[in-house]
Amino acid sequence: MIKGKFIDNLPKVYGIYTGGFLAFIILMAVLEQAGVSAKAIGIAFVAFTVGIYAIIGWLSRTLQVDAYYVAGRQVPTVFNGMATAADWMSGASFVAMAGGIYFKGYGYMALLVGWTGGYVLVASLLAPYLRKFGCYTVPDFIGTRYGGNLARLSAVLVLTVASFTYVTAQINATGTIASVALDIPFQIAVYVGLASILMCSLLGGMRAVTWTQVAQYIVLIIAYLLPVFWISNKMGAGFFPHLMLADEVARIAELEGQFGFVKNSAADLATVPKGLAGITKAHSSVNGTNWGFISLAICMMAGTASLPHVMMRYFTTPSVKSARRSVAWSLLFIFLLYSTAPMLATLSKLSLIDPNLATGIIGKSITDVQAIDWYQNWNQANLMFVSDFNGNGTLELNEFFMGGKAVVLATPEIAGLPYVISGLVAAGGMAAAMSTADGLVLAIANALSHDLYYKIIDPKAETAKRLIVARVLLVLIGFAGATIAALEIQGILGSVIWAFDFAMSGLFFPLVLGVWWKRANAQGAVAGMLLGLAAGTWYLIHVRTGGTPIWGVTQLTFGIIGSLVSLVSMVVVSLLTKAPDAKTQAMVDEVRIPSGKTVLGKQH
Amino acid sequence: MSKQEKHWEKTKGLLFITLAIWFVFSIGIFFFGTEMEASSFKPFGYPLSYYMTCQGSLLAFVILIFWFAGRQEKIDEEFGYTEREDD
Numbered sequence: 001m002i003k004g005k006f007i008d009n010l011p012k013v014y015g016i017y018t019g020g021f022l023a024f025i026i027l028m029a030v031l032e033q034a035g036v037s038a039k040a041i042g043i044a045f046v047a048f049t050v051g052i053y054a055i056i057g058w059l060s061r062t063l064q065v066d067a068y069y070v071a072g073r074q075v076p077t078v079f080n081g082m083a084t085a086a087d088w089m090s091g092a093s094f095v096a097m098a099g100g101i102y103f104k105g106y107g108y109m110a111l112l113v114g115w116t117g118g119y120v121l122v123a124s125l126l127a128p129y130l131r132k133f134g135c136y137t138v139p140d141f142i143g144t145r146y147g148g149n150l151a152r153l154s155a156v157l158v159l160t161v162a163s164f165t166y167v168t169a170q171i172n173a174t175g176t177i178a179s180v181a182l183d184i185p186f187q188i189a190v191y192v193g194l195a196s197i198l199m200c201s202l203l204g205g206m207r208a209v210t211w212t213q214v215a216q217y218i219v220l221i222i223a224y225l226l227p228v229f230w231i232s233n234k235m236g237a238g239f240f241p242h243l244m245l246a247d248e249v250a251r252i253a254e255l256e257g258q259f260g261f262v263k264n265s266a267a268d269l270a271t272v273p274k275g276l277a278g279i280t281k282a283h284s285s286v287n288g289t290n291w292g293f294i295s296l297a298i299c300m301m302a303g304t305a306s307l308p309h310v311m312m313r314y315f316t317t318p319s320v321k322s323a324r325r326s327v328a329w330s331l332l333f334i335f336l337l338y339s340t341a342p343m344l345a346t347l348s349k350l351s352l353i354d355p356n357l358a359t360g361i362i363g364k365s366i367t368d369v370q371a372i373d374w375y376q377n378w379n380q381a382n383l384m385f386v387s388d389f390n391g392n393g394t395l396e397l398n399e400f401f402m403g404g405k406a407v408v409l410a411t412p413e414i415a416g417l418p419y420v421i422s423g424l425v426a427a428g429g430m431a432a433a434m435s436t437a438d439g440l441v442l443a444i445a446n447a448l449s450h451d452l453y454y455k456i457i458d459p460k461a462e463t464a465k466r467l468i469v470a471r472v473l474l475v476l477i478g479f480a481g482a483t484i485a486a487l488e489i490q491g492i493l494g495s496v497i498w499a500f501d502f503a504m505s506g507l508f509f510p511l512v513l514g515v516w517w518k519r520a521n522a523q524g525a526v527a528g529m530l531l532g533l534a535a536g537t538w539y540l541i542h543v544r545t546g547g548t549p550i551w552g553v554t555q556l557t558f559g560i561i562g563s564l565v566s567l568v569s570m571v572v573v574s575l576l577t578k579a580p581d582a583k584t585q586a587m588v589d590e591v592r593i594p595s596g597k598t599v600l601g602k603q604h
Numbered sequence: 605m606s607k608q609e610k611h612w613e614k615t616k617g618l619l620f621i622t623l624a625i626w627f628v629f630s631i632g633i634f635f636f637g638t639e640m641e642a643s644s645f646k647p648f649g650y651p652l653s654y655y656m657t658c659q660g661s662l663l664a665f666v667i668l669i670f671w672f673a674g675r676q677e678k679i680d681e682e683f684g685y686t687e688r689e690d691d
Contacts, residue, residue, distance in 0.1 A: 106637070109657040116662045117630035123669045124622045128676075242659065246649025284654045286637040294634050301630060319687045321677060328669040335666050342658035592612055593685040 010079055017052075018218050024048060025222075029420045038419040042181040045423035046430055049219055050196045053212045053434065060204035060211050065463050068205030068470065069136040069446060070315045075210055077322040081329025083210050084313040086217035088115075088330065089337055090166075091173020091433030092496040094220060097338075099404030100493050101345040105281045107288035110296040111497075112338050116331060117297065118304025123327035126305055127314040129515040129591050131323035134598025135315065137443070138308040138507070139451040142529075144600060145514045146522040147584065149456050154529040156447045158506030159308045161533065164481065166307070166499035167440040169492045171197070171478075171485040173433035176405055176492075180381055181426040187486050194482040196430075197437045202471055205446075209438045210316060216431035217333065223428020224337050224344075224408075231347045231415045235357065241343045248350050252283045255353055259362065259397040268389045273382050275491065276401040283349060291552055296497075299559040303500025306507035308447070309439035320594035348411040353397060359416050362397055369395050374413035378406055405492055441481065445474040497556045498540070505536030505562025509570055517574075518588050524574025531569040536562025611683040618679060622672045629661040629668075 006013070028041050062068055075083065093115070100108040135141040138159060143152030174193025179186045200212040228241055238244025261280055272278075281287050304310065313330075314323040351359045361369045366388045369375055378384035383403035386395055402410070409429060412421040449470035454461055461469070490498070506529045513520040513528075539561040543549055553560050587599055605613070633640065633656060640653035647655045680686050 106653065106657065109654075110634075113630055113634070113657055113661050116665050117626060120622065120626040120630075120665055120668055120672075124619050124626075124672055243648055246646070249650060249654065284651060286641045286653050290635050290637050293637060294631050297630055297634065321680075321687060324673045324676060328666070328673050331666050331669055335662050339659050339662055342654075589608060592615070593608065593683075594680050595685045595687050 007074055007076065010076065014079075014214060014218065017215060018222075021049075021219060021222070025420065025424060028423060029418065032418055032420050038422070039183060041419055041423045042183075042426055045427040046178065046181045049427045049431060050199075050434075053196070053215060053431075054199040056212045056215055057200040057203055057208045060208035062204050062207050063464070063467065065466065066136075067207045068467055069450065070312075071205075071207040071210045073316055074318055075316040077317060077326045078329050079214055080210075080313060080317050080322070080326040081333055082217040083213035083316075084310065084326065084330035085333035085337075086213040086220065086431070086435035087209075087313055087439040088310055088334055088436070089220065089432050090436035090496065091170050091176075091429065092493050093337065093341075094224065094432035095173050095176070095405050095408050095429045096491070096493040096496075098341045098344045098348070099402075099407035101342055102349055102407045103277045103279065103281065103404060105283055105287050106285065107281075107292060107296075109342065110293045111300060112341065114297040114300025115304060116334060116338055118301035119327055119331040119334075121301060121305040122310065122314075123324055125512050126311065126515065127327050128320045128324045128594065130311060130511075131314050131317060132320050132591050132594060132598060134600040136312075136450050136600075137447045138311055138511070139447050140455075140600070141514065142510060142525065143451060143455060145584070145587065146510075146520070146525045146580075148522045148526075151522050151525050151529075152451050152455060154526050155507065155510070156451050158503070158529050158533050159447050160444055162307065162499050162503035162506070163309060163440045163444045164477075165495055165502055166309075167437055167444070167477075167481045168485045169490075169495035169499070170433045170437035170440065171481050172488065172495070173405070173492050174430060174437065175482075175485060177409070177426050177429045177433065180409060181423070181430070186488075190482045190486045193430075193434070193437075194478050197434050197441065198475060198478050200434065201438045201442050202474060205467075205470065206312075206316060206442060209442055210313075212438065213435045216435040219431040220428040220435075221333070221336055223424045223431070225340055227412050227415075227417060227421050227425060228340050228344050228347060230417055230421065231351065231411070232343070234415065234417075235347065235351065237347065237350075241347065242339060245343055245346055248346050249284050251354065252346065252350055253285070256282055256397075259353070262396065262398040264389060264398055268387070271387060272401050273385055276383070276385050276403050278399075278401050279349070279353070279397055283346065289552070292554075295553060295557045295560055299504055299557045300497070300500055302504040302508045302563060303559060306503040306511060307500065308503075308507075309436070309443040311511075312443055312446070313439070344408065344411065348407055348414060351411070351415040352400070359414060362395055362400065364395055365393055366395050366399075367393075374410065377413075378402075378410050381406075384410070437481075441474055441478050444477050445470055448473050448477075494556070501536060501540070501557065501559030501562065502533065504559035505566060506530075506533035508563050509567045513570060515588070515591060518585050519574060519579055520570065521574050521577055521580045521584075523577040524570045524572075527573040528566040528570030532562045532566025535565035607683055611679065611685060614679045614682075615676065618672065618675050622668065625668055626665070629656075629664040633661070 139155035142155035175190030179189035232241035317323040353362045354360045355363045383406035385401040510525045510528045539558045543555045641651045643652045
């Protein structure tokens with residue numbers, strides 16, 4: 001029922017879906033006015049959207065290998081762009097990024113540049129060529145281009161390390177949202193999140209993930225943009241915040257000058273719950289070194305081009321040309337959210353700190369603030385905290401603390417919007433985290449089932465058996481990710497940045513040089529992947545354990561060290577060993593032109 | 605030079621232009637963060653440094669990739685390497 005007719009009717013199907021979702025929002029708003037409790041609305045939002053994804057997942061079930069791995073290679077350009085945008089924009093983008101900008105200012109905005117600029121590399125260096133190759137997974141490309149199981153295995157290793165680091169962060173994000181929206185403990189909520197994630201991908205693999213991701217993109221973009229436009233209009237900051245926010249940015253700078261950044265004593269800070277941050281940095285001015293900004297942007301860009309869950313989305317388009325165009329559409333859809341994140345951070349902060357606004361709490365008495373409903377809710381969730389350090393009875397700028405991941409989720413309440421918007425934002429955050437987790441879990445499970453199990457362990461396995469193995473692995477990896485997420489080792493944003501660095505360390509140069517340097521051979525690629533990953537990991541541990549940083553490279557940018565080692569070792573080892581044979585060279589030539597047959601067959 | 609080599613030469617040329625523009629907007633200008641902040645040029649009223657990180661560079665990338673895709677399609681067409689069916 002999905003094939004053929006469904007593809008032709010996509011705009012209509014998703015048009016009806018979007019209309020239905022908007023109607024649902026209005027219905028919830030009416031129910032809120034009628035006196036339905038906030039908690040019930042929050043649950044309804046999350047349950048309704050997750051239910052729809054599960055239905056799409058069920059309808060997209062498949063028993064075919066190419067539908068399971070690459071959605072039958074028939075996803076149209078623009079829809080693949082939407083799916084990629086959802087795949088890409090994770091809990092980190094939706095929930096944590098505005099928070100990072102909120103607390104760390106300009107320095108963290110390197111993430112915006114990095115997470116968009118990377119797509120230029122994807123479009124120009126990799127995506128069209130890998131699509132032409134016709135592979136199912138990224139290690140599939142490495143294994144065939146360089147030849148040999150060792151190269152394939154090394155690629156699987158890097159992919160697993162990077163994607164697994166990433167997926168724990170996403171399950172953490174789904175857990176955070178589920179625990180707030182459904183009012184259940186975090187340790188249980190991560191498994192609720194996991195169950196929702198598996199419902200989308202288990203039966204239909206890539207095909208199911210594709211169509212749920214398009215649905216998730218629609219939910220998350222509405223949920224992100226609507227509150228920002230609403231707050232902007234409510235505050236009188238202008239109808240179109242992106243063009244008219246300069247006054248608000250300047251106003252924050254003025255208020256910062258007025259309040260000043262008072263440094264809290266260590267003893268005072270010790271009373272603040274773990275993981276919460278205060279506003280200690282200027283909102284808009286350049287507050288770090290140029291190199292700090294640039295190095296973070298470089299890592300995020302190279303990481304973007306090396307992360308397999310993004311790359312594999314471009315394997316699903318019908319042609320090389322549409323893969324290339326699809327990258328541009330992806331970035332356009334991503335741009336809609338990323339250009340809004342600083343607006344959200346600005347409006348949220350202004351709502352909170354401007355004494356002229358009804359919602360401002362700085363300068364009010366501490367007991368008044370502690371009596372506010374939303375303060376109590378978020379305080380209970382351990383994501384907000386105020387304390388009267390100087391004992392003057394009023395709340396100062398330095399006496400307010402919030403969790404970075406709470407900024408987006410709490411902003412509608414702080415800015416005094418009806419609760420229905422908070423429910424919508426929770427559903428959006430859930431969609432963002434789920435869509436990325438789906439892509440990641442699938443990337444890992446596919447690499448293990450296709451590259452490790454089918455290509456290396458049992459090349460004679462039948463289709464049914466391959467797909468069962470793929471599904472079992474999917475569940476196992478999901479559970480492993482949820483278990484680690486429940487331990488809360490690293491924050492959402494931190495883990496995601498690490499994932500980019502891992503991917504960049506091990507995969508960036510082996511992938512790029514595979515297309516752009518014919519002389520690159522298997523020995524070089526293996527050296528590049530393994531030494532790059534090892535050097536990156538070593539440097540991360542080195543800095544984490546108090547070692548002196550080299551060239552100002554921090555634990556967030558260790559990919560610089562890893563990828564440099566990867567590049568040098570790959571080039572040196574390649575040149576010292578034999579050039580690839582004529583057959584491999586011809587294969588690279590074939591990859592470089594769009595027309596003609598793919599290198600790997602339709603079913604492999 | 606064979607047809608395929610010529611095609612690859614042109615493709616590489618486009619790559620270098622694309623990466624040069626990419627470099628300027630992603631890395632080049634941010635070497636001048638402090639200078640941009642001090643600059644009197646303020647698009648939509650923002651300091652230039654803030655504007656480029658929150659909108660300017662991002663928008664440049666979107667336009668760049670659409671432009672790049674169009675140019676690469678022209679190159680492929682010129683050498684007859686366009687895929688026959690595109691659905």
